[in-house]
Amino acid sequence: MKKALSIFVLFFAFSLSANAQAEKMTTQKELSIEEKAKQNVESLTAVMDLTNPMSESLNQLFYRKYKMLSKENITVAEKQGISNEIDAKLRATLNDELIQKLIAKGLYKNLIN
Template sequence: MKKLLPILMMLFAFSFGANAQQAKERKPFPEEKAKQETFELSKAVEVDGATQQALFQLFLKKHKDLDNENVKLTEADKQQLSSIIDAKLRATLSDDQIQKLQSVGLYEKLIH
C-alpha cells in the first residue's frame, strides 16, 4: 500500500506532462487563423462591419481549404486559391487600402 501512493503520483505527473505537451503542439483552427488575419487587416486599414465579416468568411474558406487533410492541394491549386483571394480583396478594398496593406507587408500574407 505504501508503494501504491508514490506510483500513482508518478503516473499522474507523467500524464499531466504529456497533456501539457499536446496542448502546445495544437495547430490553430481555421477560424482562429481567419479571425487573426481579419484583425490584422482591420488594424492596418479601416473597414466597416459588413466588409469585415465578408473578409472573415473569405479568410475562413482559405484556411479551411489549405488545412483540409483529406484533400492535398497542389502548387497550382494553391496558386489558383491565391489568385481568387487577390481578386476578391481587390474587388472589396479600395486602391488606397490595397497600397497601405502592401506597404506594411500584410497583403502578401493575406493572399498566401
C-alpha cells in the same frame, strides 16, 4: 476463451480511444482555421477601419481560404489558384489606396497566401 474475450475487449477499448482522439483533432483543426481567419481580419482592422458587414465578409473569405488550404494532398497549382482568387476578391473589395497601404506594410502577401 477468456484470453480471446480479453483481447477483444482491449481491442474495442483501443478503437474507441483512437476514434475519440481523431474527433478531437478535427475539432482543433476547425478552431485553428477560425482563429487564422480572425487574425487576418484583425490585421486588416489595424490598418484600416472596417464596417461590421465588411469585417464579417472578409472573415468568411479568409475562413474559406484556410478551409481550402487545409485539404489533404493539395497541390501547388491549387494553392496558387486559391491565392489568385483571394487576391482578386480583395482587389474587388478594397480600393487601390488601401491595397498599396497593405503592400507597404507587408500584410498583403500574407493575406493572399
